[in-house]
Amino acid sequence: MADQTLNVEGLNCPLPIIKAKKTLKGMEAGQTLEVRSTDPGSVADFAAFCNQTGNSLLSSGTEGNIYTFEIKKN
């Protein structure tokens, strides 16, 4: 279970990334954030986001038409 959950269902680029960043900002290093999105573009975008920011993308999956990401703040 992630420390925090962020629901960005229905939101389009770039809001999922911007809201995730905002949430991560308020979290401690080592904590995990689960993001739930309906934007298919967020699959590539969260990988790129984590690659650039140094946060770890622990998992990336789908539940029906929801894309889920688990990010560990570093």
Added chain:
Amino acid sequence: MSDDNKSGGFENAKSMSIIVTKGSLDWAYPPFILGTTAAAMDLEVTMFFTFYGLPLLNKKLDLKMTTLGNPAMKMPMMGMHMAMPNIIAAMPGVDRGATTMMKNLFKKKGVASIEELREAAIESDVRMIACQMTLDLFEMDTKDMIDGIELGGAATYIDVATRSDINLFI
């Protein structure tokens, strides 16, 4: 620089600059989307607003768009995707209709408004520079603009650009 992004205290030292030259509702999107996203990815971002991009710094935004002269612009209408013939697009009221339709489309598809994106840019410390020459040219006033902007000219931009990893002209 190490490729090991997993180490603690990782900071992205990269930077990006964008020259913002267009102020229509549709063309206001690319610079603000890229600027806010780069800032979210820890890049240091500078946006230089010049010519028709400068009014995007006004406190009150009243962005409009036109389909005139844009054959690539097809909007979903009545179950189809329709482009507007220029002779119709030039008629009074058509731009207003297209603007309303586009704003509704953004809302329906969960796309942020320009106001929201600009707010996100301010929150993430994006540096915004207003072109002094454009201010003079169009007799605009920084009193009507949002707080926190800087004034500068071409040399100011070039100085930023020489130190940026990514430089975009939009």
